[in-house]
Each structure stands twice: as C-alpha cells, then as structure tokens.
Amino acid sequence: MRKKIAIDMDNVIVDIEQHWLDIYEKKTGIVIDRASIQGKPEAEAFPDPEAARALLFEPGFFKTAPIMEGALEAVRKLMEHHEIYIVSAAMEFPNSLGEKREWLGEFFPFISWRNMVFCGDKSIFDTDYLIDDHVKNLDYCKGIPLMFTAAHNVHINRHTRVNNWQEVLDYFKL
Amino acid sequence: MRKKIAIDMDNVIVDIEQHWLDIYEKKTGIVIDRASIQGKPEAEAFPDPEAARALLFEPGFFKTAPIMEGALEAVRKLMEHHEIYIVSAAMEFPNSLGEKREWLGEFFPFISWRNMVFCGDKSIFDTDYLIDDHVKNLDYCKGIPLMFTAAHNVHINRHTRVNNWQEVLDYFKL
Known part of the structure; x- marks a missing residue:
C-alpha cells in the first residue's frame, strides 16, 4: 500500500550543513572542520553564531545549496512505491521561499507542486512517515519519525536513525 | 478547548475575486460585473480565460490584493480561542510565494510564521476545521469543512456554508 512520506529539505535532501560551512569560510576566512561540529546546536557550531545565522537571510543562500548525496535516486525510487511530500520549514526565512521553490524545480523537477509544502510548525501534518533532522519536528509528528543524521x-x-x-532505502526495503 | 482551524487565503482572507476583476479591467478595458460571474468556474468567468489566468503569474498580482471585509477582526477574535493556521495553495504560482508571505506580514503581523503554510494538496493536513472556498480542498479535509462563499x-x-x-464568528459562537 502506498504510504505518505514527508521529507524535510535542509540536511535531508539539501546538504545545507556543508554549504553553510563553505559560505561561512568564504565570508570570514575561518575554516571549520565538519568533524568538529558534531553534537553542537546548528548556529552555535560557528565561532560567531550571530554572523552564521545572518547568512541564512542573505539572498541566494538557499538557492545555491548542493543536493544531499544519494537523495535524487532515493527519492525517485521511493516515489515508485509511496506518496512523497517535500515539507520544509521555510516560513522562518521569507527570502528562502522563492529560492527553495526554484531549487526543487531544478533538482527534483519530477515532484509536483501539489506535493510541496513550506510551513512553520510541522505538527499539523498527517503523514505515515516524517524524515527530518530536527527533533522539534520529529517529536510531534503524527506518523513514524525517522531522524536523518546531521551534526546537531x-x-x-x-528516534529511529x-x-x-x-539507509532510508534499506528501511523501506527498496 | 482550543481547536486547530486552517484558513485559506484567496477568496477567504484575501478578496482575490474583486482584485482579479479589477486587474482584468485595467489590462483589457472590459468591465465584468461581479453578479454576472456567480456560479462560473474561476478563470472561465472572464471573456478570455487564458488572459485571465496569465494575470496570476504576473509579479505583484498577489501582493497588491485587498483584504477580505471583516477578516482582520474575525481572525483576531478566533485566535483568542483557537489555534489558527493560514494554509494557502501557493505552490502552483511560484511567484506568489514571496508576495503572499509579505502580504501576510503586512495585513496579519500578529500571526506567527509557525502558523503559516504554503502548499499544493491540502489533504495531508490534520486540523479540526478548514475554512476554504474550494471543494477540491474541502472534500478531502480531515476536519470539519466550512465553505466560504465565492462566485465559483x-x-x-x-458543505456547511x-x-x-x-457568519464564521457566528458559527464558532464568538
């Protein structure tokens, strides 16, 4: 039976972690090793958390982010068997709305606009699964939460990791 | 008990019907009386449906739309007793995303970004009520559908009209 699977964007289909470190380095010259930020809350992983957070509001930040390794093939395979919804908490960053919509059109042109959601709080969704990196979303989802590993x-x-x-494909036996 | 109420934008808190007629008149010189479009599907209410639909993709269309009469006070009153989510099928019109977010910030600055949703298909939401003008949304909502009157x-x-x-406030006894 086709299940409804909600999939987050940042740190799940978008490699925003590496992108953020790269942009931070470009702006400040400070190189941060990905290994050194393990276990730290997102912005606090940077020497200057406020400057790091400000980057998220800069035009172009979300549009230029790279796709997560393996995401394209895996999402395509999941779609053969299940109903996929891309659900991103984009409302916090108003400039990201158009950019994220463009990004999805570029990297996932086979996903219909009907299956895209930009929101704030994700607790009002009722899907069978939620694949997300944030416990603030996973803790309150109505379906089965799958925590996609991110440094933070x-x-x-x-939650099931x-x-x-x-590993997502393995979980769904695909 | 606080209920979760999802509220649509166009034709519910945004008077998009009148706005569309106004812009069409400005572009074509053709005056269409609001009474004459009753019962007609949206774009087909115009002599040139394709031209009418093209207007929706023009920059500025959604940003400049007027607020629906009574919406501001009613939403504010509803929020005192219930959890309000603004849920708009904005994904179909990518240019509308930023404009709708701006519009909400201007007309409803007291609604948190956490309670805003731009989506395609609304059937994955689980709220106690959905106030919407489109049966394609109301027919599949998990809660109680309330159909907000629009010409179409x-x-x-x-559905309860x-x-x-x-009349929304009367329904909720507020």
Missing part, C-alpha cells in the same frame, strides 16, 4: 543531532537517540539515503 | 462555489451545497466573516 548525533547525540539524540529517541537513518544516516544516509541508502 | 455558489451552486455547490455539500459561511457567506462572510460574521
């Missing part, structure tokens, strides 16, 4: 969540263990897109 | 839905009678914001 490596010490949190209250998927470390990469291969 | 006047002959449809399978609210003709204006006063």
